[in-house]
Amino acid sequence: MPDAVLVMGVSGAGKSTVGAMLASELGWKFYDADDYHPEENRMKMRNGVPLSDQDRIPWLCNLHDILLRDTASGQRVVLACSALKKMYRDILIRGKDSAPLKCEESKEEKLGEVQLLVVHLSGSFKVISGRLLQRKGHFMPPELLQSQFETLEPPTAPENFIQISVDKTLSEIVTRVTETLKMK
Template identity: 45%
Template sequence: MGRVEAPCALIVMGVSGSGKSTVAGALGQRLGWRFEDGDSFHPASNVEKMRAGHPLTDEDRWPWLNAIADEIERVCKGGGHIIIACSALKHTYRDVLLRGRSDVRFVFLRGTKELIAERLAQRKGHFMPPGLLKSQFDTLEPPETGEHVITVSIDETVEAIVDGIVRQLKLGGAIPKVLP
């Protein structure tokens, strides 16, 4: 069996509270790839809107998604590798993030509303209030097979989740490192 080419970018996706940042950070450490939290690409107006308890509209999301897609493009063109935590809840959002690239993969963190609500209730200091979880699930369009997705259950330890992702990437021992 031939070696599978590593994607230049992984987008760890799911609803708020699914563990995107935690899993993406741990995956970045395991692979030696740069990690970025997609939340850092939000304009201040989006953060304030969510902090006030208002869900974002598609119009709010386009500049944010395009900023993330620009960073993926920059890293991939430079021969690097990046992992980004980003909700990417709709098919159209994922299309914007991909920009037609075939060297980007999604990692979908799947979990129940109950488990995620429990995690959100324990989280302190995050701008996304637990009350917006329903809107996240209402918006979620789970990725389909044709979207080159790796789906993992969040009902495991972070280490087990990362192990499952790495196994599904099928990179074998040849895991590329991020360029300096």
């Protein structure tokens, strides 16, 4: 069984909601990657500026370190994170050595891989933009959704992943993930 589950997708796909419910169901620790963005990244997004790889890579390396620290101590983890590109998911799994632009030195002495199941919440632009318009108080403006769809590289083999439609109910999504975990 994987040590961690990454719930990924574009803004408005339901990552935080699904991730929190899944972690609760499994009794695992939950992290929302948005909580770890530096203030500069939040300001860019608030101002409608898409983040670059240079903005994301240190953030992703930090998330890898958190996953590695927890899973190394036996704590299983659910992470809600957009992780739109394969390169971003590779950094979450392998850390700074898979980053084309090097991160600052990792706090972890040993490099390690996180055994990760990627759950891709997928949906049409129309459905997800409708959800974003309903959302209040989030720093990600709906105008940036198009750039997220353009950036998205859906997971493919050999990545360990499942794809689930956002049209499913929350409980259907969580059940599908927990059933998949039992088979891994």
